[in-house]
Amino acid sequence: MPTITCVEDLRRLHRRRVPRMFYDYADSGAWEEITYRDNERRFRDIRLRQRVAVDIEHRSLAARMLGEPVAMPVALAPCGMTGMQHPDGEIHAALAAERFGVPFTLSTMSICSIEDVAAHTSRPFWFQLYVMRDREFVARLIDRARDAGCSALVLTLDLQIMGQRHKDIRNGLSTPPRITPATVLDFARRPRWCLGMLGTRRRAFGNVVGHARGAENMKSLGEWSASQLDPTLCWDDVEWIRDRWGGKLVLKGIMEPEDARRAAAVGADAIIVSNHGGRQLDGAPASIDALPAIVDAVGGSLEIWLDGGIRSGQDVLKALAYGATGTMIGRAYLYGLGALGGPGVTRCLELIANELDLTMAFCGIRDVNDVDARVLWSP
Numbered sequence: 001m002p003t004i005t006c007v008e009d010l011r012r013l014h015r016r017r018v019p020r021m022f023y024d025y026a027d028s029g030a031w032e033e034i035t036y037r038d039n040e041r042r043f044r045d046i047r048l049r050q051r052v053a054v055d056i057e058h059r060s061l062a063a064r065m066l067g068e069p070v071a072m073p074v075a076l077a078p079c080g081m082t083g084m085q086h087p088d089g090e091i092h093a094a095l096a097a098e099r100f101g102v103p104f105t106l107s108t109m110s111i112c113s114i115e116d117v118a119a120h121t122s123r124p125f126w127f128q129l130y131v132m133r134d135r136e137f138v139a140r141l142i143d144r145a146r147d148a149g150c151s152a153l154v155l156t157l158d159l160q161i162m163g164q165r166h167k168d169i170r171n172g173l174s175t176p177p178r179i180t181p182a183t184v185l186d187f188a189r190r191p192r193w194c195l196g197m198l199g200t201r202r203r204a205f206g207n208v209v210g211h212a213r214g215a216e217n218m219k220s221l222g223e224w225s226a227s228q229l230d231p232t233l234c235w236d237d238v239e240w241i242r243d244r245w246g247g248k249l250v251l252k253g254i255m256e257p258e259d260a261r262r263a264a265a266v267g268a269d270a271i272i273v274s275n276h277g278g279r280q281l282d283g284a285p286a287s288i289d290a291l292p293a294i295v296d297a298v299g300g301s302l303e304i305w306l307d308g309g310i311r312s313g314q315d316v317l318k319a320l321a322y323g324a325t326g327t328m329i330g331r332a333y334l335y336g337l338g339a340l341g342g343p344g345v346t347r348c349l350e351l352i353a354n355e356l357d358l359t360m361a362f363c364g365i366r367d368v369n370d371v372d373a374r375v376l377w378s379p
């Protein structure tokens with residue numbers, strides 16, 4: 001087992017162990033990947049104030065997200081096709097999150113279904129909703145999430161149409177996948193992954209196949225997916241979904257103060273400042289750069305979380321210092337999952353918790369809830 005000291009180690013191992021088609025799906029952004037890379041880079045530009053001779057012996061990372069106690073203010077973001085990074089990936093990631101004490105969010109486009117994940121976990125998870133043209137299907141998904149005991153609905157607003165990711169097109173990542181001799185060779189080089197996939201029955205979109213009209217098999221599923229994203233999605237739909245769901249509502253993909261105010265006005269419990277990990281509008285600012293104006297606009301009226309580019313506990317602390325009340329990680333845990341399965345997700349969470357804890361200590365802070373702009377250094 002290679003030594004894993006940081007999320008980057010997990011990424012390298014993920015790349016070695018998972019077929020290129022699926023590794024690239026995780027490690028890619030739209031078009032030139034400017035926003036994807038900015039998300040990571042802009043965290044590195046932030047400097048922190050080192051404090052000394054402060055009693056930092058007893059430290060705590062415990063916080064709350066949506067009123068739920070969490071081991072640290074970090075949740076696993078919804079990621080489609082997690083079950084292709086590792087067999088039964090969503091179940092492994094949800095279990096790792098549950099054991100660690102952080103929330104897990106299941107994507108609409110997961111491989112394992114809502115019911116399947118619920119059957120394998122004992123604590124409620126969150127469900128992420130994409131709005132499809134087939135509103136009957138959307139209504140049933142909401143009801144299924146409620147019946148499965150999901151404790152929050154994360155409604156993603158930034159994918160009314162799909163961003164273009166060059167790598168996915170080149171790799172033939174479509175439904176069904178375009179298989180070439182190069183793909184076969186690449187799969188053959190990853191026998192562990194192939195054996196694992198042969199050993200599971202979970203290989204298609206579990207929330208969709210058999211549940212949506214027109215998505216009975218792989219071929220019809222491809223046509224269904226291509227035609228179902230809904231460019232007409234608007235705030236009236238958000239209100240309809242809010243009323244149908246009736247529970248905690250989180251709006252994901254907010255990058256502008258105007259949209260944040262609208263989210264507060266419809267009664268969202270939290271928003272996620274997110275550019276979808278740089279996978280949609282290439283050219284959008286890094287999410288950490290979009291955060292301060294949103295905090296100014298709606299801070300105090302609802303929870304404000306940030307995702308995009310978080311690769312360490314230090315990034316989490318920087319997001320909190322910029323005014324976020326919580327954070328989400330996407331690729332960081334996918335790298336762990338692809339590298340080592342469930343234990344890799346746990347390792348990722350341990351690394352982040354440890355880095356957050358040490359950074360707090362160096363900044364003279366004992367309680368994560370006390371992190372604020374005072375830790376930021378400026379010349």
Ligand SMILES: Cc1cc2nc3c(=O)[nH]c(=O)nc-3n(C[C@H](O)[C@H](O)[C@H](O)COP(=O)(O)O)c2cc1C
Binds near residue numbers: 329
């Ligand atoms: C492989 C992958 C799949 C994703 N699928 C979804 C999804 O199904 N629904 C969603 O709301 N966001 C999805 N996202 C976006 C994440 O929820 C999150 O916003 C993003 O990953 C955060 O950036 P980070 O990966 O740099 O942490 C996906 C991201 C990745 C990397």
